[in-house]
Amino acid sequence: MRNFFSRFFQGRYGSYGTDKLTRFLLILAVVNFGVSVCTPLGFLYYVGVAILVYSFYRLLSHNITARYRENERFESVFKKIKSLFKRTRSEFLTRKNYHIYTCPNCSQKIRIPRGKGQIIVRCPKCMTEFQKKS
Ligand SMILES: [Zn+2]
Numbered sequence: 066m067r068n069f070f071s072r073f074f075q076g077r078y079g080s081y082g083t084d085k086l087t088r089f090l091l092i093l094a095v096v097n098f099g100v101s102v103c104t105p106l107g108f109l110y111y112v113g114v115a116i117l118v119y120s121f122y123r124l125l126s127h128n129i130t131a132r133y134r135e136n137e138r139f140e141s142v143f144k145k146i147k148s149l150f151k152r153t154r155s156e157f158l159t160r161k162n163y164h165i166y167t168c169p170n171c172s173q174k175i176r177i178p179r180g181k182g183q184i185i186v187r188c189p190k191c192m193t194e195f196q197k198k199s
Pocket of ligand 1: 169171173191192193
């Protein structure tokens with residue numbers, strides 16, 4: 066039986082182990098099944114089946130190069146989305162803890178911590194001082 070499986074998988078993409086795209090697709094399929102059972106969105110069951118079929122097609126594919134490229138493309142898009150989330154989150158935290166002022170003289174943006182009361186802000190670029198409430 067073991068022999069049969071190893072012969073069956075020989076030269077197929079799945080014989081090199083699972084890649085990130087496969088793991089992502091499997092999780093996505095499980096999420097679709099879960100949501101289709103728990104909500105009125107029953108059609109998601111079929112979306113889950115389609116995703117499973119696609120990931121099995123990838124694992125059984127003989128075109129290793131094409132599957133490898135797919136995974137690379139997926140990883141680069143995934144990385145972009147992840148860094149976008151990170152940036153949005155850090156911007157949100159900055160806005161919560163800091164005021165962003167604009168210098169009236171040279172319109173340089175200056176970041177000042179919140180909650181300090183009346184303060185004199187000195188522009189680091191042109192040394193203009195102006196009063197602000199932080
Ligand atoms: Zn300035």
